Amino acid sequence: MRRIRSLxxxxxxxxxxxxxxxxxxxxxxPKAVLVDGELKVLPSPPADSAVFLRFDGAKAKEIGRVPAxxxxxxxxxxVAISADAKLALVTAFMRIDPAxxxxxxxxKKLTVVDLSxxxxxxxxxxxxxxxxxxxxxxxxxxxxxxPHTADDSVTVLAIADGRARVVEKMAMEKGSGxxxxxxxxxxxxxxxxxxxAGRVGVYAVENGRLKTPAIREMTAGIWPTALSYCGDSGLxxxxxYGKVGGDAxxxxxxxxxxxHPRVIDTxxxxxxxxxxxxxxxxxxxxxxxxxxxxVAKSSPFHSxxxxxxxxxxxxxxLHRLAxxxxxxxxxxxxxxxxxxxxxxxSMGDRSMHLFRIEGDALKAAAPPIVFVDGAxxxxxxxxx
Numbered sequence: 001m002r003r004i005r006s007l008x009x010x011x012x013x014x015x016x017x018x019x020x021x022x023x024x025x026x027x028x029x030p031k032a033v034l035v036d037g038e039l040k041v042l043p044s045p046p047a048d049s050a051v052f053l054r055f056d057g058a059k060a061k062e063i064g065r066v067p068a069x070x071x072x073x074x075x076x077x078x079v080a081i082s083a084d085a086k087l088a089l090v091t092a093f094m095r096i097d098p099a100x101x102x103x104x105x106x107x108k109k110l111t112v113v114d115l116s117x118x119x120x121x122x123x124x125x126x127x128x129x130x131x132x133x134x135x136x137x138x139x140x141x142x143x144x145x146x147p148h149t150a151d152d153s154v155t156v157l158a159i160a161d162g163r164a165r166v167v168e169k170m171a172m173e174k175g176s177g178x179x180x181x182x183x184x185x186x187x188x189x190x191x192x193x194x195x196x197a198g199r200v201g202v203y204a205v206e207n208g209r210l211k212t213p214a215i216r217e218m219t220a221g222i223w224p225t226a227l228s229y230c231g232d233s234g235l236x237x238x239x240x241y242g243k244v245g246g247d248a249x250x251x252x253x254x255x256x257x258x259x260h261p262r263v264i265d266t267x268x269x270x271x272x273x274x275x276x277x278x279x280x281x282x283x284x285x286x287x288x289x290x291x292x293x294x295v296a297k298s299s300p301f302h303s304x305x306x307x308x309x310x311x312x313x314x315x316x317x318l319h320r321l322a323x324x325x326x327x328x329x330x331x332x333x334x335x336x337x338x339x340x341x342x343x344x345x346s347m348g349d350r351s352m353h354l355f356r357i358e359g360d361a362l363k364a365a366a367p368p369i370v371f372v373d374g375a376x377x378x379x380x381x382x383x384x
Contacts, residue, residue, distance in 0.1 A: 028374030076332030246301030
């Protein structure tokens with residue numbers, strides 16, 4: 001493992017470079033650590049921030065970082081980047097409680113980052129209220145969705161001229177707890193997960209707004225959270241996080257292309273899939289499993305490491321392909337544009353671990369990227 005003291009002159013000696021380069025934004029949360037399964041808020045931590053890396057194959061170079069409110073709570077999708085890599089959005093669910101710095105309290109902020117500026121800069125901060133848990137941006141970069149678990153709502157934002165504007169705040173079913181969101185590649189539909197209700201909703205997007213009621217609400221697995229479209233295949237996946245009790249949890253495959261969206265397959269992956277992603281070519285899915293690495297060592301199910309599980313999508317079914325261990329307290333997982341290189345985030349060792357699918361095997365693609373100013377808790381990626 002190579003420790004990165006300053007990400008301004010970065011990064012990795014890696015596998016042979018591919019003809020691609022894309023921007024990945026990483027939310028860094030320095031506020032909290034786990035001590036034998038118990039959450040502790042650190043005294044006087046560094047400021048929250050987001051760092052932006054340009055990947056070429058598994059090689060990465062920092063293009064800049066900005067102060068931005070971040071939080072590990074919620075799905076690891078609290079960063080969104082426009083397809084042209086000119087703008088980013090970052091949300092935060094919790095902050096340090098100003099009345100008691102040993103505790104966390106609800107946050108309200110969304111930060112807009114101008115990635116086309118030199119240096120990049122945070123240009124706008126909105127207070128949305130009700131704990132923004134994640135953010136999704138359509139491929140055109142014109143509409144964003146921000147679910148609010150705390151008050152069962154979704155904020156719809158219009159994006160223009162590098163700024164965000166609240167269009168409306170939509171009330172959802174009381175007690176449903178909207179958490180994750182994702183736009184279809186054509187921007188005409190959106191998925192929203194409702195873990196409290198155990199459902200995933202498919203919504204039409206018309207004239208810059210989310211149309212209700214849902215086209216259909218699907219039942220996937222226990223506590224559906226993170227979502228990802230599988231390129232232009234008409235499929236998507238959802239991570240069913242479960243209850244962190246030591247039981248094996250699941251990932252579901254969704255047919256979201258036609259008039260009647262439905263769950264078409266569900267497979268067991270292991271305890272607590274925190275993040276999920278599909279490859280751009282729609283051939284693979286991956287889940288970052290916390291794997292009971294967040295519980296006390298006295299638990300009979302405790303594991304010192306997370307796991308990355310890779311699934312092959314074939315004939316509209318999910319098939320377990322390979323898995324690899326990485327650092328504890330898994331967060332996000334994402335594919336780069338070659339659809340074979342992927343990364344998995346660990347809050348426990350403050351690292352992004354890079355892997356590559358080779359045949360039916362999963363191999364290390366480069367040394368982990370280690371952050372010193374916070375733990376990687378979410379990501380966004382350009383070109384999606």
